[in-house]
Amino acid sequence: MWGWVPEFQNPERLWWLLLLPALIVIYLILLRLKGRVALRFTNTGVLGRVVGSQRRWTRHLAVAMSLCSLVALALAYANPLGTEKQPRERATVVMVIDVSLSMSADDVAPNRLSAAKQAATDFVQGLPTSYNVAVVSMSGSPSIVAPPLTDRGAIERAIGAMELSDGTAIGESITSALRAVDQAPAGDDEDEPAPAMIVMLSDGTNTEGPEPAAAAAAAAERDVPIYTIAYGTQNGFVDIDGQRENVAPDVEALREIARATGGESVQADDVASLNDAYRDIGSVVGYEEVRKPITAQYAFFALGFAVVAALGAVMMAARWPR
Structure with missing residues (x-):
């Protein structure tokens, strides 16, 4: 098990987390640009057939899970350390x-x-x-x-x-x-x-x-x-x-x-x-606490977030029969 604030074997690699705010800003800019493009279509019926009935929450969920996956990967890359008890x-x-x-x-x-x-x-x-x-x-x-x-x-x-x-x-x-x-x-x-x-x-x-x-x-x-x-x-x-x-x-x-x-x-x-x-x-x-890397656990979380993000992307791209 590990605490709420884990230690890292390579804390200098945490600088990659600074990419997260930049990615969020880029996503917000793209949303704004997409809104401006949508205003050019005066016929909302045509716009619905072209764009499809994508749900806004699905798109946001996919992006959020992708970002969470990147965060977990960055933490895993820094080699987090956990405490494990083993017999002396x-x-x-x-x-x-x-x-x-x-x-x-x-x-x-x-x-x-x-x-x-x-x-x-x-x-x-x-x-x-x-x-x-x-x-x-x-x-x-x-x-x-x-x-x-x-x-x-x-x-x-x-x-x-x-x-x-x-x-x-x-x-x-x-x-x-x-x-x-x-x-x-x-x-x-x-x-x-x-x-x-x-x-x-x-x-x-x-x-x-x-x-x-x-x-x-x-x-x-x-x-x-x-x-x-x-x-x-x-x-x-x-x-x-x-x-x-x-x-x-x-x-x-x-x-x-x-x-x-x-x-x-x-x-x-x-x-x-x-x-x-x-x-x-x-x-x-009879036991001593040993500091050991728990990189695999963070990588597992990253995989879980990536799977959810992928499902969200599939839901956006698929055209379901009505």
Whole structure:
């Protein structure tokens, strides 16, 4: 598909469109001259037999369709470009999973962390086998629990071994994820590193370390989009040191991180919506947008306009029996 204003591989060829106003002016001049010639015939009956019963709208339609065909041909000649999604051959995906104490809340059955582990494992299994996947645990002291690997078994074991820890350092977790990206092995005979993206699940707000905005800016500078999942309900709670505390996710902060890096932000408040969130993200990270010529589509439109113009010309030239 393409936008309303497509890009062109050879925009300098669009100068041919300047012929369109000239052709319209010539057509209007010919119509005026034809009207003057028609005034010389005083016998309208003879004029009708000579000229025939041509319909003015048919003549205008044929001319308009001819001009549209020329416009479409000129656009096709400039090689318009469209955007097409195609599967990525390789990529590095860093899974950032919140393991703060708030993940023990049971508003998502059986509890947030257990459900998150299972959903993350299913997400990893659905990624192409050529993708490198890393895992970062988000807490007050984030760490890379699995470097970028294609070994899905090792990644799943790393996810399964994650345990609860104090604190939520979202900014530092993003920095750790970028370090994991740097650890991704280079592909065979590849001049450029594989594209990287971060998938971050968090159920709380930043409590420690630098502000997430600075880390998000660093990710954006490196063209590493961050896809965020705001996890848990607004009424979730945990008991810490005998006190009940609300542990609602900071939806707006996570949305801002995604927006700043060119990623997407989704919310999940139960197991089904969490699986849907990972599925939606997977449909994005598994594909890349490629600019490709769509000249044939414009040429097809030009052919369609030309066919209509030809039918109009036939209707003008034919003498139908009465």
